[in-house]
Amino acid sequence: MAEPQRARPKPTPETQHFWDGTKAGELRLQRCDACAHVYFPPRPFCPSCASRKVSIFKASGKGFLYSYVINHRPAAPGFTPPYAIAVVELAEGPRMMSNIIDCPQTPEALELDMKLEVAFQALDDKITLPVFRPAKG
Amino acid sequence: MRKNQVAVVGAAETTELGVIPNASQLQLHADAALNAIADAGLKLSDIDGFATAVETPQQVCHYLGIKPTWVDGTSVGGCSFMLHVRHAAAAIEAGLCKTVLITHAESGKSMIGKAPRSIPADSLQGQFEAPYGVYGPPSMFPIPVLRFMKTYGITHEQLASVAVVQREWAAKNPRAMMKDPITVADVLNSRMIAYPFRLLQCCLVTDGGGALIMTSADRAKDFPRKPVYIMGTGESVETPMVSQMETFNSSRAFKTAGSLAFKEAGIAHKDVDHLMIYDAFAHLPLFGLGDLGFMPHEETGKFIADGNTRPGGKLPLNTNGGGLSYMHSGMYGMYALQESVRQMRGIAPAQVPNAKISVCHGVGGMFAASGTIVFTNER
Numbered sequence: 001m002a003e004p005q006r007a008r009p010k011p012t013p014e015t016q017h018f019w020d021g022t023k024a025g026e027l028r029l030q031r032c033d034a035c036a037h038v039y040f041p042p043r044p045f046c047p048s049c050a051s052r053k054v055s056i057f058k059a060s061g062k063g064f065l066y067s068y069v070i071n072h073r074p075a076a077p078g079f080t081p082p083y084a085i086a087v088v089e090l091a092e093g094p095r096m097m098s099n100i101i102d103c104p105q106t107p108e109a110l111e112l113d114m115k116l117e118v119a120f121q122a123l124d125d126k127i128t129l130p131v132f133r134p135a136k137g
Numbered sequence: 138m139r140k141n142q143v144a145v146v147g148a149a150e151t152t153e154l155g156v157i158p159n160a161s162q163l164q165l166h167a168d169a170a171l172n173a174i175a176d177a178g179l180k181l182s183d184i185d186g187f188a189t190a191v192e193t194p195q196q197v198c199h200y201l202g203i204k205p206t207w208v209d210g211t212s213v214g215g216c217s218f219m220l221h222v223r224h225a226a227a228a229i230e231a232g233l234c235k236t237v238l239i240t241h242a243e244s245g246k247s248m249i250g251k252a253p254r255s256i257p258a259d260s261l262q263g264q265f266e267a268p269y270g271v272y273g274p275p276s277m278f279p280i281p282v283l284r285f286m287k288t289y290g291i292t293h294e295q296l297a298s299v300a301v302v303q304r305e306w307a308a309k310n311p312r313a314m315m316k317d318p319i320t321v322a323d324v325l326n327s328r329m330i331a332y333p334f335r336l337l338q339c340c341l342v343t344d345g346g347g348a349l350i351m352t353s354a355d356r357a358k359d360f361p362r363k364p365v366y367i368m369g370t371g372e373s374v375e376t377p378m379v380s381q382m383e384t385f386n387s388s389r390a391f392k393t394a395g396s397l398a399f400k401e402a403g404i405a406h407k408d409v410d411h412l413m414i415y416d417a418f419a420h421l422p423l424f425g426l427g428d429l430g431f432m433p434h435e436e437t438g439k440f441i442a443d444g445n446t447r448p449g450g451k452l453p454l455n456t457n458g459g460g461l462s463y464m465h466s467g468m469y470g471m472y473a474l475q476e477s478v479r480q481m482r483g484i485a486p487a488q489v490p491n492a493k494i495s496v497c498h499g500v501g502g503m504f505a506a507s508g509t510i511v512f513t514n515e516r
Contacts, residue, residue, distance in 0.1 A: 007256070009264035019264075041265050041381070067284035067385050069276060070332035076272035082332070085269050085276060087380045097266045097380035107332060112287050129268055 006078030008127055015042045017056050022128040027059045027118045029092055040094035061118035062091040063132065070105055088116055088132050102133040140402055141516050143226040144357035144364035147177025147350030148478040151242065154464050155314055157344040161250030165242030165346040166197045173238065173348035178361045184350075186234030188225060190217035190241065190468065197240055207234035213374060214501025215415060215468040217241075218349070219394075219508025222474065223370035225351050235352060242346025243466035262378055274417060278503045279334045281385030282420045285434070286333075288386045291423065293333060295438030297324035299419040300337045300461050302447045307458025309448065309487035314341050315462040338419035340465035347471035349478070354516060365481040368494070369402025369511035371395060379503040388500070390507035391428035395498060398509035399430070402494075406431050410492035411480045412452055413473040415499045416459040422446070425498050429509070453489045456480065470499035474510065481514040 011019045018041075021028035031038045032046035033053040045052045068086040075081040084105045089095045101119060103109050115135035122128045149172035151157070151165050160168065166189065174181060181202055188209035189197050198205055209224045211217055218241050225237040244251045254273075256263045271277045285291065301321055307313035319337060327336040357364035373393035376382060383389050399406075406429075414425035422441065427434030431452070440446070446454035457463040457476040464472060477497040479485040495512045 006270070007263065007267035008258060009268055010257075010259035011264065012259050015261075015264055041261050041378075067281055069279050069283075069334070071270060071272070071276045072329045072331060074272055074275075076267075076270040076276070079270040079272075082329075083270055085271055085280065085331075087280060087385075095380060097269050097271075097378075099269050112283060123268075 004077035006123065007076065008123060014044055018042050019127060021058070022120055022130050025120055027061050027130050028056050029059045029090070029094060030054050030056055038092045038094060040096055060091050062135065063088045063116050065100070065110065065112055065114045065116055066095055067112065068100070068110055070107070070110070084110055086132070096130070099131045100133065101131050138227055138230060138370065138401060140368045141366040141513065142354050143229045143351055143367045144354045145349055145367070145478050145512070146352050146357050146360040146362060146364055147173040147179065147348070148475055149173040149176045149348055150472070150475055151346040154312055154345040155343050156246050157244070158247050158249070160244070162242055162244040163192065163196065163200055163250055165244060165344065166192060166240045167201055169242055169346035169348040170201055170238055170240050173350050176362065177350045179236065179350065183236050184238045186225060186228060186237035188221035188237065188239045190221070191243070203238065205234070207237070213506035215417065216470045216499025216501040216506055216508040217468065218470045218474055219497065219499040219510050220372045222349065222351065222367065222510050223372055223508060226367045226370060229351060229353055235356070237351045238348060239351070240346065240348045241468060241471035243468055244344050245466035246342050246344045266378055266380060274503065275330045275334065275339050277379050278418045279331050279420065280379050281382065281504070282333060284385035285420060285424070289435045289438070291438040293325060294321050295442045296333070296338065296419050296423070297321045298442040299416070299422055300324045302441060302444070303416065303455050303459045303461045305447050306456050306487055307462035310458050310463060311486060313458040313463045314343060315458070334418060337461070340417045340460035340469065341462070343464045343466050345464055345466045345472070347475045349474060363482050363514060365478050366513050366516055367510065368513045369398040369400070369404070371397025371401070371509045372507065374506040375504060377502055377505045382504055387428050387434065388424055388504045388507065390504060391424060391498070391500070394507040394509040395429040398496070398511050402511035404494060404511065408494050409452070409496050411456065411477065411489045411495040412454045413477050413495070413497040414454060415469055415473055416455055416461055417465065417469060417500065419461065421500060422454060429496070429498060448487060456485060456487050456489065470508070473497050473499060477510070477512050481512050
């Protein structure tokens with residue numbers, strides 16, 4: 001029997017651009033053409049002013065560590081504990097859940113407010129996840 | 138809604154609480170319902186309004202043989218029952234029904250007749266949270282707490298004291314699952330679950346249920362038990378994704394539900410004799426004390442660590458032992474309501490002397506939803 005797999009996202013018509021973006025090495029957000037609100041997760045209208053005129057753009061990929069837990073048990077399928085489940089605040093404003101790579105999964109190494117940058121982790125030939133690593137410099 | 142127009146006239150939990158290997162979830166609903174109906178001195182045929190969560194109203198009504206003219210299947214997590222109380226009060230006042238039964242039951246430990254929770258891969262949670270290793274509430278609910286601690290200067294010891302104080306209350310309660318005294322050191326040395334939270338800062342996992350019966354205040358005086366009046370109510374929802382909360386420094390749903398309930402009741406915080414704040418995890422009483430407006434968030438950790446919420450303290454909180462020590466079947470809100478009703482009836486195992494106003498505050502999901510009920514035993 002195969003090893004239990006990490007949960008795989010299944011895109012919907014409203015989120016396909018996001019997953020196309022990560023596959024191409026881009027973190028894509030949406031901005032309202034009417035009120036300039038930047039938001040996540042994806043949807044074809046502005047959750048702030050309800051305008052349907054919204055644009056997709058490539059985000060900077062910069063952010064900081066807003067909060068996290070280090071999960072010990074029970075571990076999700078496909079994960080080896082302990083591992084951090086983080087929430088990153090992006091430079092453009094929205095926050096997203098993610099994992100922090102290239103960093104010990106310890107309270108000492110995972111300092112709140114530390115600067116992060118996006119990296120891309122291919123799960124298979126369809127899905128690439130955005131994850132974050134400590135920013136260089 | 139006008140205050141004190143509707144009352145709780147029946148309240149009971151399942152005959153057993155804890156590990157119940159001999160009953161399905163549906164039967165636990167029935168057990169709680171039959172106990173509440175007996176408590177109110179009613180017959181099943183007297184019930185014309187019905188509310189429940191997770192199980193559908195049609196499932197439980199058919200099993201019990203109830204023929205309702207008003208139903209509410211609001212299912213927003215563990216505080217669904219606070220919302221049912223609010224909705225039932227409005228329905229009774231509007232004349233849609235006369236006598237409402239609200240049931241909760243969960244085979245949370247034994248998992249008999251209970252569907253496992255799952256996150257669809259094409260939901261927003263399935264796409265933007267599940268792939269990062271969230272796996273059940275312990276991996277999700279505590280995610281805001283490190284930010285909350287940093288913002289307000291809350292310490293690990295203060296968060297551990299929440300579990301210690303609630304164990305003191307549980308020790309007075311024969312039906313509590315965990316009654317042995319614990320210390321802050323015991324909490325901080327218990328098994329790590331999801332840093333910063335350890336085993337004793339996470340709720341129990343048990344089987345059980347509870348039910349409430351509500352009717353108009355005018356009819357309530359003819360019932361065998363002391364009526365407990367609905368003085369104020371509030372509800373709200375925010376987001377099913379903990380990562381998408383507006384801030385980790387407070388809960389928007391808590392603030393909305395709490396302020397509505399206090400306003401409707403027309404009370405100040407100093408009027409509150411007894412308080413329940415749904416404690417699935419140790420940080421919730423701190424969020425609750427701050428978001429309900431009892432004190433600035435900065436002071437919440439010290440307030441609990443200093444003993445203000447313990448037996449004999451000035452603000453008795455989670456007096457049944459809470460989800461951390463009393464029981465937690467998965468949707469704890471019903472047990473918080475039951476304890477508020479017991480306190481207002483004057484029959485709680487750890488009774489707060491002369492308590493006249495009880496505030497019962499619930500959470501659903503991971504800060505996804507909230508409901509607040511203000512009870513009083515004086516009309």
